Amino acid sequence: MTTSPKTVKAVKAPAAPAATPADSKESLLLRKAADGYAFPALEGVANQFARSLRDLVRALGAPTIQVERGGGEQMSFADWRASAVPAIFWRYHAPSFKGPILVAAPRTLLLQLVDIFYGGRGQLAAEREELTDAEDRFAARLGRDIGLQLSAAWRGKLALEPELDCVTADPAKLAAVRADDELFVQRFTLRGAPFDGRVILCAYPVAALRGIAGDELLPDTQAHGGADPAWSGALDKALRDVRMPVRSVLARPEISLVKLLSLEVGDIIPLSMPRHVPVTVAGRSFAFGSIGEANGNAAIMIDHIEKGPDND
Structure with a gap:
C-alpha cells in the first residue's frame, strides 16, 4: 500500500512592525514599551x-x-504634588530640554539642613510653615547646588544645563505644568540620622522626554577613549572630602605696651565688634559675613563672597 505524501504549506511569519525613526537610532534616550x-x-x-x-x-x-x-514611575502632576506636600519645590529651565525639571524635598529636611549648617544637630522643636529670610536664601542656594548635580548626572547623555527659575513652597506657582501632565518621577531616600526616611523627588515631563531625538544625545565618551568613570568618580570624591580650615576674626583690639604689662586677672579689655567680619579659607580671603545667632548657636551669615583673579 502506498500513501501519497502530505503537502506542507509554508506559513508566512507576520511582518515585524516598522521601526520608528527614533527606534532605529543606535543610541536612544527612550524606547517604545508595551x-x-x-x-x-x-x-x-x-x-x-x-x-x-x-x-x-x-x-x-x-x-x-x-x-x-x-x-521610576509615571504619575500626573496633580498626584506628584499631592504626594510631596508639604515641601520645598525647585523648578529648572534647560534650553535643550523641552519642558521644566522639577525637584521637591520635605520642608522639614530644609529646616534640618539649615540648623546643621549653622552649627546645630538637625533636631527641630516644631515644624513651621513660614521660612525665615535666612532659610529662603539657603533654599535658593541649595536649589542652585542641586541644579549643578543634575547637570553632572546628565553629562555624557545630554548637554543639559538646568537653570533655577523658581523656588517655592506653593506648588500652584509651578507654572508651565498642568494638573493632568504626566511626569516621570524618580525617588531618592536619605538613610541615616537625622534625615532617615526623607525623600527627594525629581520629576521630568514625559512629553519633554519623548521630544528628545536620538541625535541630540551625546556619544558614549567611554567608547572613544574618555577618562575612566571609576577613576574620575574616586578623584572627585577624594577632592570633596578634603577638609579646609575656615576662620573668622571677630575683633583685633590694640593696647599700649604699658597697659599690656599692667594687666591683671579680672581686668577687662574692651572690644569693638564690627558689622562685617572677614572669613578666610586656608589663609586666603573667601568672604565677608555678619555676626548673629541661629538656633541658639553663634553663627556668621555670608553676605559677600570674594572674587578670585579669574572671577571664579
Whole structure:
C-alpha cells in the first residue's frame, strides 16, 4: 500500500512592525514599551544623581548620610504634588530640554539642613510653615547646588544645563505644568540620622522626554577613549572630602605696651565688634559675613563672597 505524501504549506511569519525613526537610532534616550514608554538612559542619570545628592548632603554637615535610589514611575502632576506636600519645590529651565525639571524635598529636611549648617544637630522643636529670610536664601542656594548635580548626572547623555527659575513652597506657582501632565518621577531616600526616611523627588515631563531625538544625545565618551568613570568618580570624591580650615576674626583690639604689662586677672579689655567680619579659607580671603545667632548657636551669615583673579 502506498500513501501519497502530505503537502506542507509554508506559513508566512507576520511582518515585524516598522521601526520608528527614533527606534532605529543606535543610541536612544527612550524606547517604545508595551504599555507606553521606557527611559533606559535615565537609570544611569539616577545612579549618578543619587551619588551627587549624597555628596552634597554630606558636605552640608551630615557625613554619614547615604542616598537610596528608588525605581521610576509615571504619575500626573496633580498626584506628584499631592504626594510631596508639604515641601520645598525647585523648578529648572534647560534650553535643550523641552519642558521644566522639577525637584521637591520635605520642608522639614530644609529646616534640618539649615540648623546643621549653622552649627546645630538637625533636631527641630516644631515644624513651621513660614521660612525665615535666612532659610529662603539657603533654599535658593541649595536649589542652585542641586541644579549643578543634575547637570553632572546628565553629562555624557545630554548637554543639559538646568537653570533655577523658581523656588517655592506653593506648588500652584509651578507654572508651565498642568494638573493632568504626566511626569516621570524618580525617588531618592536619605538613610541615616537625622534625615532617615526623607525623600527627594525629581520629576521630568514625559512629553519633554519623548521630544528628545536620538541625535541630540551625546556619544558614549567611554567608547572613544574618555577618562575612566571609576577613576574620575574616586578623584572627585577624594577632592570633596578634603577638609579646609575656615576662620573668622571677630575683633583685633590694640593696647599700649604699658597697659599690656599692667594687666591683671579680672581686668577687662574692651572690644569693638564690627558689622562685617572677614572669613578666610586656608589663609586666603573667601568672604565677608555678619555676626548673629541661629538656633541658639553663634553663627556668621555670608553676605559677600570674594572674587578670585579669574572671577571664579
